[in-house]
Amino acid sequence: MADPSSYRPQPGQIPDTPGVYKFRDEHRRVIYVGKAKSLRQRLANYFQDLAGLHPRTRTMVTTAASVEWTVVSTEVEALQLEYSWIKEFDPRFNVKYRDDKSYPYLAVTMNEKFPRVQVMRGAKRKGVRYFGPYGHAWAIRETVDLMLRVFPVRTCSAGVFKNATRTGRPCLLGYIGKCSAPCVERVTPEEHRELAEQFCDFMAGRTGTYIRRLEKDMMAAAEEMEYERAARLRDDIEALKRAMEKNAVVLADATDADLIAVAEDELEAAVQIFHVRGGRVRGQRGWVTDKVEAVDTAGLVEHALQQLYGEESGDSVPKEVLVPALPEDFDAVTQWLSGRRGANVSLRIPQRGDKKDLMATVERNAQQALVLHKTKRASDLTTRSRALEEIAEALDLDSAPLRIECFDISHLQGEDVVASMVVFEDGLPRKSEYRRFQIKGFEGQDDVRSMHEVISRRFKRYLAEKEKTGEWGLPAEGRGRSAEDGEVAADEGNGKPKRFAYPPQLVLVDGGRPQVAAAQRALDELGIDDVAVCGIAKRMEEVWLPDESDPVVLPRSSEGLYLIQRVRDTAHDFAIRYQRSKRTKRLRTSPLDAVPGLGETRKQALIKHFGSVKRLRQATIEQICEVPGMGRKTAESLVVALSRAAPAAPAVNTATGEIIEEEADDGIPAARTTEDGGSTE
Numbered sequence: 001m002a003d004p005s006s007y008r009p010q011p012g013q014i015p016d017t018p019g020v021y022k023f024r025d026e027h028r029r030v031i032y033v034g035k036a037k038s039l040r041q042r043l044a045n046y047f048q049d050l051a052g053l054h055p056r057t058r059t060m061v062t063t064a065a066s067v068e069w070t071v072v073s074t075e076v077e078a079l080q081l082e083y084s085w086i087k088e089f090d091p092r093f094n095v096k097y098r099d100d101k102s103y104p105y106l107a108v109t110m111n112e113k114f115p116r117v118q119v120m121r122g123a124k125r126k127g128v129r130y131f132g133p134y135g136h137a138w139a140i141r142e143t144v145d146l147m148l149r150v151f152p153v154r155t156c157s158a159g160v161f162k163n164a165t166r167t168g169r170p171c172l173l174g175y176i177g178k179c180s181a182p183c184v185e186r187v188t189p190e191e192h193r194e195l196a197e198q199f200c201d202f203m204a205g206r207t208g209t210y211i212r213r214l215e216k217d218m219m220a221a222a223e224e225m226e227y228e229r230a231a232r233l234r235d236d237i238e239a240l241k242r243a244m245e246k247n248a249v250v251l252a253d254a255t256d257a258d259l260i261a262v263a264e265d266e267l268e269a270a271v272q273i274f275h276v277r278g279g280r281v282r283g284q285r286g287w288v289t290d291k292v293e294a295v296d297t298a299g300l301v302e303h304a305l306q307q308l309y310g311e312e313s314g315d316s317v318p319k320e321v322l323v324p325a326l327p328e329d330f331d332a333v334t335q336w337l338s339g340r341r342g343a344n345v346s347l348r349i350p351q352r353g354d355k356k357d358l359m360a361t362v363e364r365n366a367q368q369a370l371v372l373h374k375t376k377r378a379s380d381l382t383t384r385s386r387a388l389e390e391i392a393e394a395l396d397l398d399s400a401p402l403r404i405e406c407f408d409i410s411h412l413q414g415e416d417v418v419a420s421m422v423v424f425e426d427g428l429p430r431k432s433e434y435r436r437f438q439i440k441g442f443e444g445q446d447d448v449r450s451m452h453e454v455i456s457r458r459f460k461r462y463l464a465e466k467e468k469t470g471e472w473g474l475p476a477e478g479r480g481r482s483a484e485d486g487e488v489a490a491d492e493g494n495g496k497p498k499r500f501a502y503p504p505q506l507v508l509v510d511g512g513r514p515q516v517a518a519a520q521r522a523l524d525e526l527g528i529d530d531v532a533v534c535g536i537a538k539r540m541e542e543v544w545l546p547d548e549s550d551p552v553v554l555p556r557s558s559e560g561l562y563l564i565q566r567v568r569d570t571a572h573d574f575a576i577r578y579q580r581s582k583r584t585k586r587l588r589t590s591p592l593d594a595v596p597g598l599g600e601t602r603k604q605a606l607i608k609h610f611g612s613v614k615r616l617r618q619a620t621i622e623q624i625c626e627v628p629g630m631g632r633k634t635a636e637s638l639v640v641a642l643s644r645a646a647p648a649a650p651a652v653n654t655a656t657g658e659i660i661e662e663e664a665d666d667g668i669p670a671a672r673t674t675e676d677g678g679s680t681e
Helices: 039-046 055-063 075-089 137-147 158-167 189-203 208-223 227-245 297-309 330-341 353-395 447-468 513-525 559-587 600-610 613-618 621-625 632-644
Strands: 019-024 030-036 066-071 105-108 117-120 129-131 257-264 268-277 280-290 320-322 346-348 403-412 415-425 435-438 506-510 532-537 542-544 651-653 658-661 670-673
Touching: 019 039, 019 075, 030 039, 030 055, 030 075, 039 066, 075 297, 075 330, 105 137, 105 189, 117 137, 129 189, 137 189, 189 208, 208 227, 257 297, 257 353, 268 297, 268 353, 280 297, 280 353, 297 330, 330 346, 353 559, 403 447, 403 559, 415 447, 415 559, 435 447, 435 559, 447 506, 447 513, 506 513, 506 559, 513 532, 532 559, 600 613, 613 632, 621 632
Parallel strands: 257 320, 320 346, 403 506, 506 532
Antiparallel strands: 019 030, 019 066, 105 117, 105 129, 257 268, 268 280, 403 415, 415 435, 532 542, 651 658, 658 670
C-alpha cells in the first residue's frame, strides 16, 4: 500500500486548465483515468486526508504509485480523450459497463456489390447498415422472413452465392420468390441495390409509403381482374403489417430517441437502453457494472453515453437522448454528442407524457436486470473467492493468486510445436492478455524442453520491460511526464505497458513433475523468486509443486480444483486451436508459394492456363513463357522450384479427415473427405 504523499505533485506543477489524468500502480499499469475542467482542483481532491476520501477512492490512491496528466483545449476534447484512454488501458478502478449478452443486429451489407441481409454481432463495420439490437437472433430471422416476400434481398453467404453463379442455378429462396436471385442475373446489380435500399427504408421506420403503394397496386390488380396478383399483394401487405406489429408504437410523434435508465445500489449498477426509431422500439440492450469508483447516477449516465456513442456517428446517434440525470459536464457532453451526430442532439430528462411513461418502463427493466445480475453474481463472486483462497491454502501461498498464468504445449507427433499462455485475473479469464508461442529453440517432440523455453521467453520479456522502466521507478522524464511541470505530452500516447509486463502470482503448467521442474528451473535461471509454480497432471488431476516428491491432492468437490481445471482446460483449448491452424496452413501451402517474385495474379494466370500444378510441372520453359506476364527468368525460377518440390503422396488433414490434393483450379490444394469420413488424429 503506497502513501499518496510519496507521489503527490509539487504545488504549482499542476495546471489550472482542462485535461485528463492517469493514476498508475507500481508496475506502471494505468489503474484509473479521469477528466477535469481544472486539473489542479480535481487532483487536489485525491491528496487530502485519507479518512475523508470515499472508500473506493482511498483504495485507488493507495494502490497508485504515480499520477500523470495531459492538458487539452476544451472539455469536449477531455471527454473524448478520457473515453479513448479507458478503452485503451482498461483501468481497473474505472466504471466499465459489461454487456449482459452479445446482442445481435439486423445488418444489410451495403458495401458489397450485391447487398446481403444477415444477423451480425460484435463490432460494427464500415458501409453496413444496422438495425437493432434485438433480444434474440430468432426475432431477426422471423422479421426478415416476413419482409423477404416484399423485398427479396439476397441473404446467402459468399460461398453459396459463388456456387450458384458458377452452376447457373439459384438456391431454394430464389425458386420460391424470397430472393431476387442476382446470382443468376434475374435482376441487375442496380435493381438489387434498390431493393436493399427499400428494405433499409422500411426498417428505418418509413413504412407508410410502401404500405400505401402496395394497397394501391392491389386495388388496381383487382379492378383489372388479376386476382392472383391481387392476392399476392394482399399477403405481402399482411406480412409487412405483421413485421411492423413486432415493434409496437410507443411514441405517437414518430420520435427518434434513445432512453437510458439506471438502477444501482452501493456496489453495482445496471443500465438499460431502449432504442426508439419512428416512434417504435427498434432495439433494447442492457449493461451492468461494478461501482469501483465513487460515482453517482449522473456519472453513470455520462459513462453510459461514452460507451454507447463513443464509436458511433451520423444517424446512429439519435436526435434526442432521454436520461434519468444530467451529466455534470452537461454542455460538454451535449456538444460532444452533437459532434458525433453532425447535428444538434437534445439531452434531457423527460418530465411528462408518453416519454416519461416509457422511461418508467425502461427503469423497471433496469431494476429487474440488476436483481437478476445480483442473483447470478452473488454465488459466482463467493465461489471465485473461495476457490482462490483454497488454492492459496493448498499451495501454501502468502496471499490469494489474483493473477494466474497457465502454459500448455501442443503438437502432432513432434510437428508444429506451439504453446499457449492464458491469463485469469480474480478467477475470470482476461482474453486480451492471452498469448501464443512457436517453439524455436529446437525441433522435435520434447514437452519438458518446450515448457522451459516458453517460461524463459515469457519472463525474459517481463524482465526486459522491468529494466526499461528502471524497476518501475523512472524519474519523471522517463515516465512521459515533463520534468518541469509533470505534464504528459499529448502526442506521446505513453503509458500502455508492453505485453508480458505484469508478473503473475502463480504460474500453472499443464503437466506433472517434469514440466513443473522445467518451469521452476527457468524462473531460477532468471533470478525470479516471487512467482509460485505448480502443475496439474491430467491422469489423476493431481497438483504438483517443485521439489516435492508427492503431489497435492485437492478434494474432488474443491472449488480450488475446479478453477485450476478450468484454467488448464482453457490453455489446452487455446493451444490446440493454434496448433491446428498452423497445421492446416502448412498442409494447404501451394508449391507456387516457394517461387520468388511470383505474385497472386501470375499464380492465377498460370493455373488458368495449365489447369493444375501437376500439368504446370510438366510444362517447358517456352510453354510457361506463353502465359501473359511471365518472363523467361521467372519461368526458369518456376521450373527449378517445381522440380525441387517433387510431388509426394496425398497429404491428409488429420483435423478433418480430408485428403489434400493439388488438382485445384486455383493453385491451392483442394480437399476431399476420406471414404469413412473419420479423422486420423
